[in-house]
Amino acid sequence: MSTEPIKSIKDLPLDENLFPGTPACAGCGGLLTLRHCLKMLGDKVVIVNAAGCFTLLSIYPFTPFKSSWLYTAMACAPAGAQGVRDALDILIEKGKLNPGDDLKVLVLTGDGAAYDMGLSSTSGAIYRNLDFYYICYDNEAYGNTGFQQSGATPFASRTKTTPIGKDFPKKDLFEIWNSHKPPYLATISPAYPVDLANKFKKAEQYKGPKLFISLTPCPPGWSTDPSHTFKLAKLAVDTGIWALKESVSGEVKHTFVPGKFKPVEEYLKEQGRFSHLFKPERKEETLGKIQEMVNEYWKQYGVLL
Amino acid sequence: MLKLRFHGRGGQGAKVASRITGTAAFLEGCHVQDFPLYGAERRGAPISAFTRISRGTIMERGVIPNPDITIVMDQTLLSDPQAEPLAGLKKNGVVFINTPDSPAQVKDEYNIDAQVVTLDITNIGLDMLGSPIISTLAGAVASRIVGIGEESLKNAVEKELSKIITDQKLIAKNIEAAIYCFRTLELLKIKTIQTTQRQDSVIRMPFEPAKISTPSINTTASSLLKRTGNWRLFKPFWDHDVCTKCMICVTRCPEGCISLNEQGFPVADYEHCKGCMICAEECPKKGIKAVRESGSDSVEVMGT
Ligand code: SF4
Ligand code: SF4
Ligand code: SF4
Numbered sequence: 001m002s003t004e005p006i007k008s009i010k011d012l013p014l015d016e017n018l019f020p021g022t023p024a025c026a027g028c029g030g031l032l033t034l035r036h037c038l039k040m041l042g043d044k045v046v047i048v049n050a051a052g053c054f055t056l057l058s059i060y061p062f063t064p065f066k067s068s069w070l071y072t073a074m075a076c077a078p079a080g081a082q083g084v085r086d087a088l089d090i091l092i093e094k095g096k097l098n099p100g101d102d103l104k105v106l107v108l109t110g111d112g113a114a115y116d117m118g119l120s121s122t123s124g125a126i127y128r129n130l131d132f133y134y135i136c137y138d139n140e141a142y143g144n145t146g147f148q149q150s151g152a153t154p155f156a157s158r159t160k161t162t163p164i165g166k167d168f169p170k171k172d173l174f175e176i177w178n179s180h181k182p183p184y185l186a187t188i189s190p191a192y193p194v195d196l197a198n199k200f201k202k203a204e205q206y207k208g209p210k211l212f213i214s215l216t217p218c219p220p221g222w223s224t225d226p227s228h229t230f231k232l233a234k235l236a237v238d239t240g241i242w243a244l245k246e247s248v249s250g251e252v253k254h255t256f257v258p259g260k261f262k263p264v265e266e267y268l269k270e271q272g273r274f275s276h277l278f279k280p281e282r283k284e285e286t287l288g289k290i291q292e293m294v295n296e297y298w299k300q301y302g303v304l305l
Numbered sequence: 306m307l308k309l310r311f312h313g314r315g316g317q318g319a320k321v322a323s324r325i326t327g328t329a330a331f332l333e334g335c336h337v338q339d340f341p342l343y344g345a346e347r348r349g350a351p352i353s354a355f356t357r358i359s360r361g362t363i364m365e366r367g368v369i370p371n372p373d374i375t376i377v378m379d380q381t382l383l384s385d386p387q388a389e390p391l392a393g394l395k396k397n398g399v400v401f402i403n404t405p406d407s408p409a410q411v412k413d414e415y416n417i418d419a420q421v422v423t424l425d426i427t428n429i430g431l432d433m434l435g436s437p438i439i440s441t442l443a444g445a446v447a448s449r450i451v452g453i454g455e456e457s458l459k460n461a462v463e464k465e466l467s468k469i470i471t472d473q474k475l476i477a478k479n480i481e482a483a484i485y486c487f488r489t490l491e492l493l494k495i496k497t498i499q500t501t502q503r504q505d506s507v508i509r510m511p512f513e514p515a516k517i518s519t520p521s522i523n524t525t526a527s528s529l530l531k532r533t534g535n536w537r538l539f540k541p542f543w544d545h546d547v548c549t550k551c552m553i554c555v556t557r558c559p560e561g562c563i564s565l566n567e568q569g570f571p572v573a574d575y576e577h578c579k580g581c582m583i584c585a586e587e588c589p590k591k592g593i594k595a596v597r598e599s600g601s602d603s604v605e606v607m608g609t
């Protein structure tokens with residue numbers, strides 16, 4: 001792949017490595033993210049998939065992938081990836097695999113596995129400097145089992161298990177991972193595919209853990225119209241709720257800062273999971289608190305005063 | 306005992322429809338059971354739900370392979386081998402099909418040997434509720450076919466919907482639309498006999514040896530064989546006259562099923578497009594319209 005940065009969507013690779021006919025919901029934001037990620041990763045990949053919505057992508061005898069795919073339990077995809085990486089390395093060492101035919105190892109998880117059950121296994125893999133990619137599609141709840149709260153569920157979001165809204169904020173997985181100082185770590189969004197693509201191009205230069213978290217709208221869970229998926233992913237970035245950033249060996253840089261931040265309300269009011277903040281009456285205090293949390297974040301980086 | 310099987314797509318409300326029918330029958334003093342069955346697939350994929358209604362105790366459990374009444378909430382399911390909504394329908398049974406076509410047309414087209422009732426409840430949903438979520442309407446239709454009274458239906462809709470939505474106005478609109486569907490259908494006589502017109506094939510998984518039943522990780526993109534195109538209610542329709550070939554729609558399709566034709570214009574793979582309408586929503590030229598799917602013909606009902 002050329003090292004020139006991608007400038008517009010017209011420069012994105014046309015090849016697809018994720019094919020249609022998947023069992024994912026119409027309008028799944030996670031699927032859109034994965035499609036772009038796999039375009040960048042190519043087809044020489046072994047996907048190690050922790051249980052979640054995307055373990056449904058391959059249902060015997062059908063697979064939407066060009067590459068190999070391995071299913072693990074929720075907690076142990078990074079451990080599975082270690083096994084695959086070791087096996088590939090042994091094959092190369094024994095001369096049974098040409099290093100040019102080597103495969104990239106990719107862990108694919110939802111937020112349930114990434115933020116909660118698989119966190120210790122991921123921490124171990126980063127700590128061991130395992131050479132792998134990790135993509136978390138974060139729809140902010142356990143989407144596959146009916147949208148129960150996860151460690152990624154944001155403050156005030158309604159889920160099956162937080163019917164009146166969650167009363168504490170989301171875990172900061174980026175910061176948890178960043179404290180391990182991995183070679184490359186980024187947040188991405190399906191609404192910013194050029195930013196996403198360039199992050200994969202950059203990550204390619206590093207050996208070791210390359211981690212990506214994508215905030216991905218989920219129409220059934222968020223109670224949104226499938227056609228609004230892209231719009232919501234973009235609003236999350238443009239309101240400052242989802243910061244697009246990267247970290248190289250622990251040093252954080254924002255890759256995109258909205259020129260003018262939209263009020264968070266624009267993002268919240270579109271979604272059924274936040275509808276209790278607007279109906280039957282407006283919950284000014286909660287809305288104010290969410291805006292304040294976003295402002296605090298950006299102040300910390302000197303973007304807002 | 307009357308046994309009903311509902312066939313819908315994830316998100317259309319088959320489960321709620323079966324609940325409404327069950328609750329309405331319960332309010333008429335019957336014993337009832339209702340439950341859904343989901344596959345591994347997600348919103349838009351075929352699902353079924355079941356209702357048993359009896360004057361006496363119901364001892365039977367499990368899915369209903371031989372329904373007296375089948376409610377098909379989406380006409381496209383009739384030709385879906387995964388759904389097989391007509392499988393096991395009893396002789397003289399009733400099948401309701403959500404379609405603008407007449408019963409005679411549908412009977413002919415799908416070779417159905419049963420009493421056929423049709424009504425375009427998706428259109429009624431769009432007109433009266435502003436959305437194609439048709440749980441209440443399918444519940445109303447089923448209640449009518451079963452012979453439940455209007456008052457019980459009304460109360461059942463209210464009771465079931467209050468559990469899932471808080472918007473009182475929307476509940477009132479649903480009741481109005483339900484009564485409209487209920488009154489539009491004529492009362493039928495149902496007297497079924499056990500023989501079935503099609504082979505009973507509801508979920509019978511053969512036992513396969515490990516070599517076959519273990520997924521092969523070497524297969525490439527075999528999902529293309531799965532036609533997810535019939536998940537959709539609306540299909541995107543391109544107007545190449547206004548298209549500037551900006552590629553935005555191509556980039557924003559989660560399924561990756563928009564490609565470029567020889568002239569560089571986007572075209573969709575309708576065999577797989579799930580009809581999410583992100584492409585239509587995002588096209589800066591408004592060059593993609595959402596066109597309603599209805600059987601073989603498509604009627605334009607919604608600008609984008
Ligand atoms: S539940 Fe949400 S994340 Fe899961 S497949 Fe559906 S849209 Fe995607
Ligand atoms: S409606 Fe458009 S964006 Fe959605 S699956 Fe079909 S072609 Fe893709
Ligand atoms: S988004 Fe609209 S203008 Fe752009 S390529 Fe697609 S149809 Fe053409």
